[in-house]
Amino acid sequence: MRLLLCGTTTRAAAESAASAGFRVTALDAFADLDQHPSVRALAVARDFAARRPAAYGNVTAWGLARAARTIEADAVAYLSPFENHPAAVSRLSANRTLWGNSPETLRRVRNPFVLAEVARRHGFAVPRLVNDSNFSNDSNDPNDRWLVKPFRSGGGSRIRVWRGERISRTSYLQEEIEGTAGSLIFAAASGEAVPLGFSRQIIGDATFGAFGYRYCGSILASLDDPQFANGRDLFGHAARFAGLVASEFGVAGLNGIDFIARDGLPFLLEVNPRWSSSVEVAERAFRTTFFPAHADACERGTLPSFDCASQLRQAAAFGKAIVYARSDGFITGSENWLGDPDVRDVPPAGQHFRAGQPICSVFGAASDSASCYRALAGRAARVYAAFEETSNVPVVTATG
Secondary structure: OEEEEEOOOOHHHHHHHHHOOOEEEEEEOOOOOOOOOOOEEEEHHHHOOOOOOOOOOOOOHHHHHHHHOOOOOOEEEEOOOHHHOHHHHHHHHOOOEEOOOOHHHHHHHOOHHHHHHHHHHOOOOOOOEEOOOOOOHHHOOOOOOEEEEEOOOOOOOOOEEOOOOOOOOOEEEEEOOOOEEEEEEEEEEOOEEEEEEEEEEEEOOHHHOOOOOOEEEEEEOOOOOOOOOOHHHHHHHHHHHHHHHHHHHOOOEEEEEEEEEEOOEEEEEEEEOOOOOOHHHHHHHHOOOOHHHHHHHHHOOOOOOOOHHHHHHHOOEEEEEEEEOOOOEEEEOHHHHOOOOOEEOOOOOOEEEOOOOEEEEEEEEEOOHHHHHHHHHHHHHHHHHHOOOOOOOOOOEOOO
C-alpha cells in the first residue's frame, strides 16, 4: 500500500512507517536529510512552489493538502497542523483511505469547551475556561493567572499570559495551572485506548532556544522517577482519561493528551488527535515501531497488546529536544551530523534560519530524567557551537 504522510515535519513518522514496511511518501516543510532510505521525502517550498516562500518551514495545512493532490497514494495520514483544519483533512483524504481522525471527530475533540465539559462530567480535573470578550478578573482571586490560547493552537507558540485585554473570537482564556507539563500517547479504536508512552514535556526552555509556552521536547522515564510526583497514580489517571476520550469522541489511531501534573493529578489541557513528537521518544525507549499500531487501529479497529505501565516501571530515561535558532544565521556542513544517532531532522547545508525556527532535534538517554536533561542540554550546546549566533559570522560549519 502506498502511504502518504503530510504535516509540518514528518521525518520521524515516515521512518516509523518505512521501518514497518510501508511504501512512504512524506510531504512536509523541510524534507530533512536524514530520511529512512526507502522514504520519498518532498518539501512543499522546494518541490511544489513556483518560488520559495520567505520563511523556511512556512507551510499551512491547506498548502500541504493542495500539494498532496498531485501525489498518488492509497492511504494518507496527517500530523500537525491538520488537527486544527478539518476541512483541509477532507481535501487531503478525498479518494484515499484516511488513517487518522475524521473531520467530524476533530471538530468535537479540538473544541476545548466540549472536552472540558466531558472531563468534568466524569470527574477529571481541568482548568477553568472563559470565552467572553468582556470577561474581567475583578470578581475572582486577583492572584489568578489566565492564558490566552488560540482555538487553533499548536506547540504552545502563540500562548501568552492574559493582561486584561479584550479577547478575540479566535482565542479563549484558560486558567494557568502551576505544575509539571506532561503528555500521554495512546492508540485508540472501537471506543477503547491502549497507552503507549508517558513523558514530561520541556516547555519554553532557553537552553533549547525556546521561550514562553513553546514545546521543545519530552523526557520519558520510570514511573518512580522524580520528574513526576506520584508518577504511578498520575499515569493511571491519564490512562483512564485516554479511555474516556476514545469512548466519548471515537478517536482512532495514535493520539496524545497534554496535561499539567499537580499534587498527583493531571489537569487535562487538550487532546492532540494525531501522531505527536513524543511518539519517537517512546519508540526509542521501548525499542519498537508504533506506526503499525496506528495503521491497525484505523484500518482494522484493532489495538496492540502493549503493557505500558510495566514497561515504564523498568524504563531508564530517554529524551528528545528541539533546538531552535536563537538568532538569524546560516549553517553549512550539516551532513557531518548524519552519522550521529543523537542528532535528527538534519537540515540541508547552507540553510538560512530565522530566530525561533527549529534547527534540528537532539536525543539523549541516561539512568534518570535529570541526567537525561543534562545530556540533551550538552548535545544542544554542541549544535549551537556549530550555529554561530553573531551577525559578524553569517555562515558556519556543523562539525559535530
